[in-house]
Amino acid sequence: MKKRGIGIGSMFYGMGYGFSRPDISSAEVEICEDGSVIVRSGEVDYGQGSDTIFCQMVAEELGIRYDTIQLVTADTFTTPNAGPTSASRVTYVTGNAMVKAARAIKKTLQGVAQEILGEKDLLFSDEEIFSEAQPEKRLSFSKLAKECHLRGLQMVETAWHDITTKDVDPETGQGDAYATYAYATQLAEVEVDMETGKVEVLRIVSATDAGKAINPSNVEGQIEGGVAMGVGYALTEEIKLEKGYLKTGNLGEYMIPTSMDIPTIETHIVEVPIPSGPYGAKGVGEPASIPTAPAILNAIANAIGVRVTELPANLENLHRLIREKEK
Amino acid sequence: MLHFQFFNARSIEEAINFLAEEVEQCRIIAGGTDLIPALRKEDIHPDFVMNILEIDQLKGITEMDHAVRIGPTTTFTEMIESDILFRFFPSIVQAASSVGGPQVRNRGTIGGNIANASPAADVLPAVLAYDGELELQSKVSGKRIVRLSEAIEGPYKTRFLPDEMLTGIIMKKPEPGTRGLFEKLGRRNAMARARMNLTILLRLNEKEEVSEVRIVPGAVMPVARRVRGTEEMLLGKKSEPSLIEAASEVLAKEMVEVTGIRWSTEYKVPVLKNMFKRMMWQLLR
């Protein structure tokens, strides 16, 4: 007999390292004579898309195309220290450094543009700078860059951002733990085969507060990947040690979900901008997978009235709980 | 990986001649899905690896009047796509479909599944249910036919002679009206070893009594075999819920008789019974 159930898991998660641990980043934006833009950052993009959003943010500030930016990352010889790519912190910390650096250089560009166009209120858009009031007064970004260089101005800015917190009281645990928190809730619909202990996760609906999704597609990608990790964590992934030897050291033994094991994943990106984040954004890397296992376990409890308290809820472990309940 | 010489056999004759020469030092490779990981782990140290995938005589599925012959280098994918197998041996098609993923199915072979004799094999138990026969050939001993039920010694150990090669799998066509079902339980829905699998063939007469039944549980015993006690309970009778329940108890008992009580028994006993009952009801519908 198969039974279905629905469960919810909710979480909040501190961004960055917290607890007064140093949590800094820096970014560099340089504008070349021909108007090309070089951005440097110590962060590693290992597929989550930090490279993309750095370019998006700088492009947003300068009104240029994000795919023309030359990005140099993760090179200890040339890129300023941005802290590690971890703790769901890159968008939040390094993103801020990016925006700061871009705005600093924009100030320089603005000053020269105001002088050239003879107008004060200027917009940076579509690779041009133009007057709000009198749009015929316009200048191309590359021309403006050249003009700045001719004036011998500083055309590279490095910005620093620091989210290190003060810490909490060791007695009460109250205080300033993390700079900010991300929130996420997931709903899981499962089908439990009472006769074998096999669980199919049919559907996961995820609502994640990203503050502001700089790149919604990439945020979805993070959530979808995190959910798959959560499914494996809940149901099949297990590290087995035997006399100190790892028995599950390869992909044949350590079972992660295949394409035939994943649920339908519905992602809802909730945007409650936080003032301290770049454009209101915060991180989703880890939040993506934290509510999944709890949601699945709650769904199992809803389906068959069995509370799983040890992971993974694999065939043997779950079926044992089912048998114990039936007694 | 280790060092070995590679020999590409072009015919059965070439192959068995080579085996006769090199005997203990030679391992046969077809799809390599079991052999290559074993070579990597250095579980085995052959001097020679003989490729049999180029031997035409080992390929193909042939329908004869009363039986079907499957070449040992037939891949799982070829089995799945075979009209002949689908028509006469649907459980074998189901078993082949359950193995690994597309890449493994495109290379792994029925001959390899049998010769590797893993306790968790999927196709082997299904062939057993159809009472498959193996054609073995060697230079010294010539050709012989062995029933699969008598060909496996233990886990990963066949009763093939050291210089013998599997050259065909023959199965008699089942009686018309035979229903068959294969099910596999794995930890995930692809790329998973069987936690257990079960093949049941069933034929009823006009009075709805069981005239023939074959039951082969897989991945629960060192060597897959038919459970005769369970089968006898059902023969000649109408399958009532109480009978099926009683038969499932006998099935579990037969398994435990072979395996003894182990840590996994507390899981395998109830789940095997459940699988059996579920499949029986599906077949009786």
Place this chain on the structure above:
Amino acid sequence: MSNEQEKVLLRMKVNGKPVEVMVKPAWTLLRVLREELRLTGTKKGCEQGDCGACTVIMDGKAVNACLVLALQAESKEIETIEGLGTAENLHPLQRSFIQHGAVQCGFCTPGMLMSAKALLERNPRPTIEEIKRGISGNLCRCTGYTKIIKAIQNVHK
């Protein structure tokens, strides 16, 4: 006895071009592609056929290159990711993967694309279930497969 293995000539076709390379009998096709032919697009994941990162198409079928002995590829036609498309001339699958955000770290991607290509060659309009089954031999840890499936499903759009 010497541990040095004598090399043997292997002749096959890779991405439409005939190739001749000296190989040790114990080498796998994966090793030959990556290290002898410098076609490093095909990835080394688990080297035991469990992950699909090394998927190539051999004589029209998706296979794990780590489970093919190099000499078993004699006279065969091999298609690798390098033959699928180039940066200037993307294969529709590659374009679809990019458009749908189906690439994160990218390590599974070459294998995924080759499995997808093999699937679509046999079944040009697969259902979602058929797509899932078609890539079930390719593990991915980053994407949760969702956008990969969408990319394959919508390749014609």
